[in-house]
Amino acid sequence: MTSPDPTRPNLAAHIERGLRDLRDLVALQSVSAQGRHLPETAAFVTRLLEAEGFTVRAYPGEVAPVLVAEAGEGPRTLLIYNHYDVQPEDPVALWESPPFELTERDGRLYGRGASDDKGELASRLAAVRAVRERNGGRLPLRVRWLIEGEEEVGSPSLERFVAEHAEELRADGCWWEFGSIDPGGRPVLFLGLKGVMCVELRCRVAASDLHSSLGAVIDNPLYRLARAVASLRDDGGRVTLPGFHDDVREPSEADRTAIARIPGDGQAVRDTYGVTRPLATGPAYHKRLNLAPVVNVNGWGGGYGGEGSKTVLPAHGFVKLDFRLVQEQDPARVLGLLRAHLDAQGLEDVEIVELEAHQQPARVDAAHPFVRACVAAAWEAHGAEPVVQPSSGGSGPMHPFREVLGVACVAAGIGNVGGRVHAPNENIVREHFEKGVAFGVALLERLARGSSS
Numbered sequence: 001m002t003s004p005d006p007t008r009p010n011l012a013a014h015i016e017r018g019l020r021d022l023r024d025l026v027a028l029q030s031v032s033a034q035g036r037h038l039p040e041t042a043a044f045v046t047r048l049l050e051a052e053g054f055t056v057r058a059y060p061g062e063v064a065p066v067l068v069a070e071a072g073e074g075p076r077t078l079l080i081y082n083h084y085d086v087q088p089e090d091p092v093a094l095w096e097s098p099p100f101e102l103t104e105r106d107g108r109l110y111g112r113g114a115s116d117d118k119g120e121l122a123s124r125l126a127a128v129r130a131v132r133e134r135n136g137g138r139l140p141l142r143v144r145w146l147i148e149g150e151e152e153v154g155s156p157s158l159e160r161f162v163a164e165h166a167e168e169l170r171a172d173g174c175w176w177e178f179g180s181i182d183p184g185g186r187p188v189l190f191l192g193l194k195g196v197m198c199v200e201l202r203c204r205v206a207a208s209d210l211h212s213s214l215g216a217v218i219d220n221p222l223y224r225l226a227r228a229v230a231s232l233r234d235d236g237g238r239v240t241l242p243g244f245h246d247d248v249r250e251p252s253e254a255d256r257t258a259i260a261r262i263p264g265d266g267q268a269v270r271d272t273y274g275v276t277r278p279l280a281t282g283p284a285y286h287k288r289l290n291l292a293p294v295v296n297v298n299g300w301g302g303g304y305g306g307e308g309s310k311t312v313l314p315a316h317g318f319v320k321l322d323f324r325l326v327q328e329q330d331p332a333r334v335l336g337l338l339r340a341h342l343d344a345q346g347l348e349d350v351e352i353v354e355l356e357a358h359q360q361p362a363r364v365d366a367a368h369p370f371v372r373a374c375v376a377a378a379w380e381a382h383g384a385e386p387v388v389q390p391s392s393g394g395s396g397p398m399h400p401f402r403e404v405l406g407v408a409c410v411a412a413g414i415g416n417v418g419g420r421v422h423a424p425n426e427n428i429v430r431e432h433f434e435k436g437v438a439f440g441v442a443l444l445e446r447l448a449r450g451s452s453s
């Protein structure tokens, strides 16, 4: 990238070097779900960091090594969080170029991990290199970097790791692993993540299926599940579980202002997916997407679903649900509320089975100084007003960073809406990688100077 403004850094060489790192990283098939090449990739990342003056410690994780790196010195400390593992490349036949060969086509770079999360990692490392070079070979702030290899399998080691290594990780702000650039070229910053709790409700009324004539005298498990599900939400999408909203924290003035400035109202999403039943449009759209807790019915099972009719009274059925939670909702408390609610309605026989690990919500207020520093750096690097989303609608392991370290986390990165993360033909836009390096330089130097905005 050649910058027309002579006062701005020329980062061309660092960008090229960063793209070579990205190519090497993509070539390492670090699929955590299949345990492929995880120690090798951790070792490669270690060498990259050591070459930039980092001290790197590798700790055993449940699935893959957890790396903690540190370099630089100054009054401010920045923590960076990334991951070196990727999702499986299947289905391979749908890739237009080999998944583990970084391939450029029409201004985009394709490959597994190009975006999530190796592109982020490589662009940040390029920024660190540039800042070192611009400061005579030393980093003018302390950078701590936590890089795990288990993010794509739910970060099973992270919560405990953060608690046990809190002293090594303390910082004034945490640059979270992802972020994006919208179709209008505006950087999108996320100040938090929703929590998530996945459960299965199960109901059984007999040891085996029965003739449906017996429905006159024996209850139906799918009917009972339907009643349970119907009691959890109203037609407007508001969760009706008693006590559910008690811990929901009201948004601050700064959060409300940020939400009001987010462009659009989801029309692109509705068009892309041919949505026929939106629950919120207009100003309510971003407010709910950012700050409203949700219950989703993910799927049903039980009884006969084949062709024509079968007059059966099924013995059992199940329904899968996820709850997307917001601050300060606690998954364990919501689970207790759900049990009490089902019992209160005479649905004691509807069993609740917890699926995978819960994640707690976490976010930081839009008025926090580290948020202001990130927003200012994004303005500077992208030449466009950043879009500030108080929370992503999605979830992730941010909670221990907020709760244990007390550090403000901001997601700012190089993803794009057509980035096909987790899918075939994952990609980044080359120009976004360049802007990502520029953002990293702007953020690090801003923090080193001690100016937040």
Ligand SMILES: [Zn+2]
Pocket: 087, 116, 152, 421, 422
């Ligand atoms: Zn991912």
